[in-house]
């Protein structure tokens with residue numbers, strides 16, 4: 001059974017794309033056939049995976065969402081035999097307005113995935129930093145949500161809005177959506193506030209917080225500029241070890 005996992009948080013720069021790329025690559029390294037879908041007009045997951053701009057410009061998620069090209073034809077292979085990508089770019093910017101009067105507009109991505117007959121074990125969706133059309137489409141298409149959370153002062157506040165949106169999506173559009181887990185990202189051991197926020201999150205949502213914590217790691221921030229997931233850029237780095245641990249936690253614990 002394939003599992004569709006959405007990586008979302010409306011707060012910007014919390015590690016969504018880094019998590020989407022590196023979780024997808026780590027699952028693929030564990031020989032799970034994985035599809036990474038870039039649902040963000042910033043196209044960071046696409047460039048971070050080193051996908052050539054000319055390929056993205058020609059065909060991307062936008063063309064499938066508007067019904068011009070089947071999703072299957074938008075899929076691009078990668079250096080990892082078990083990992084494919086559906087890229088995106090700025091074409092997605094106006095889609096919310098384009099679809100404003102369309103029926104079932106929140107179900108566009110779900111329907112594309114329903115009709116995709118390529119057998120993937122995991123489909124990972126990288127969301128933009130908003131709770132708009134594309135994030136809602138991703139939540140409606142998903143079985144599980146992973147929330148990357150940076151241990152900062154306002155982290156918990158934003159979490160409330162996100163969990164509320166999840167509740168709405170669950171009650172109206174996708175009853176089978178489940179919270180897969182909260183992932184603490186960019187954790188800085190020397191920062192006292194980070195420890196306090198992490199304790200706070202664990203006290204409120206203890207069993208929903210992944211045991212794996214992603215620490216701040218320079219190699220993780222360098223790898224996208226080389227167009228490589230961390231396991232191909234520096235397999236020995238702390239970031240690579242952590243994301244492989246996260247994949248292991250997901251594969252082993254039966255929660256997802």
Ligand SMILES: Nc1ncnc2c1ncn2[C@@H]1O[C@H](COP(=O)(O)OP(=O)(O)OP(=O)(O)O)[C@@H](O)[C@H]1O
Nearest residue numbers: 012013014015016017018129186215216217220221
């Ligand atoms: N564990 C980490 N250690 C160091 N740098 C990191 C780590 N995780 C992410 N970064 C860096 O932090 C920045 C933001 O990360 P990322 O792009 O993954 O966040 P995002 O939530 O996808 O952002 P956006 O909301 O704009 O989509 C990037 O420059 C990334 O390389």
Ligand SMILES: [Mg+2]
Nearest residue numbers: 016017040044
């Ligand atoms: Mg991003």
